[in-house]
Amino acid sequence: MDTLAQIELEPWAEYLVCFLLVVGGLFGIVGSFGLIKLTDTLQRLHAPTKATTLGVGGVLLASISYFWLAEHVITFHELLITLFLFLTAPITANFIAKTYMARNMPPSDVPQTEGDYGWSIYDDPPPPPRHSSHGATPSRD
Amino acid sequence: MIKRLFPHPLLSLMLVFVWAGLVNKVTPGNLLLGAILGVLVPLISSPFWPNRAKLRRPGMAMIYVLIVLWDIVVANVQVALIILFKRREDIHSKWVCVPLDVTSPEPITVLAGTITMTPGTVSAVLSADASCILVHCLHTDDPDGVRDDIKQRYERRLKEIF
Numbered sequence: 001m002d003t004l005a006q007i008e009l010e011p012w013a014e015y016l017v018c019f020l021l022v023v024g025g026l027f028g029i030v031g032s033f034g035l036i037k038l039t040d041t042l043q044r045l046h047a048p049t050k051a052t053t054l055g056v057g058g059v060l061l062a063s064i065s066y067f068w069l070a071e072h073v074i075t076f077h078e079l080l081i082t083l084f085l086f087l088t089a090p091i092t093a094n095f096i097a098k099t100y101m102a103r104n105m106p107p108s109d110v111p112q113t114e115g116d117y118g119w120s121i122y123d124d125p126p127p128p129p130r131h132s133s134h135g136a137t138p139s140r141d
Numbered sequence: 142m143i144k145r146l147f148p149h150p151l152l153s154l155m156l157v158f159v160w161a162g163l164v165n166k167v168t169p170g171n172l173l174l175g176a177i178l179g180v181l182v183p184l185i186s187s188p189f190w191p192n193r194a195k196l197r198r199p200g201m202a203m204i205y206v207l208i209v210l211w212d213i214v215v216a217n218v219q220v221a222l223i224i225l226f227k228r229r230e231d232i233h234s235k236w237v238c239v240p241l242d243v244t245s246p247e248p249i250t251v252l253a254g255t256i257t258m259t260p261g262t263v264s265a266v267l268s269a270d271a272s273c274i275l276v277h278c279l280h281t282d283d284p285d286g287v288r289d290d291i292k293q294r295y296e297r298r299l300k301e302i303f
Binding site for chain 1: 159161162163165213214216217218220221224225229232234236238253254255256257258259261263264265266267268275277279
């Protein structure tokens, strides 16, 4: 506690950090509120994948600027958190969407593909091209 | 020889940076440990990555990252506004099928991630032959516009990068 209390920030720096924290908090709340308000699972996916990114981002920016302005150190942890978040959030969303569709949605509920094969949760991928042929890259999910 | 030792040079470089970031202090010892990890991890995991991903134009990749970061901010605000100010029955969710021109797994992965993080859309599933991607749109009255937007803004750039 003592070390924290000793550090004095310039007023403008304090406003900046507060602003970033408040923005982050607001987006966090909106993202969570979206979970209540939106009606089906696929709609609900949108709230945490987007609104929350800026929520976390705001807090991380506040942390970066606080440590930079108060202690004059640049920390990389926040950047790494951002990186990991950007790697994991889309993959989680994709898994949830796929699981939901596979369990609860018949293929007739989604539009047709524009190719010869259906969506990968309902259809098998094409056989790997053995002899040189047309054939697109086999799907890798 | 060099190819055998560094099956994924970009991954090696990345690991050194991530390691330096994790310990949060750049000293020769840390960099050495990071370099050892950067050599060992790609060597051990190389059977899982048979093809080496190539970045043809790293400069374009940087621009792409900046564009996506900006779009994430915009998308955040848009989705927040939809959540806060639209009534439940006014939210028109739609499926959009985006045909893909890119064929290799890396750009498709990046594109799917970008679609999820940005403009009010979540990428749901690929077709079995990876020729189109199914996108769920939180609110749109113009599905074709969304599709063209994704193709123009993101896929065109990814095609140049990879």
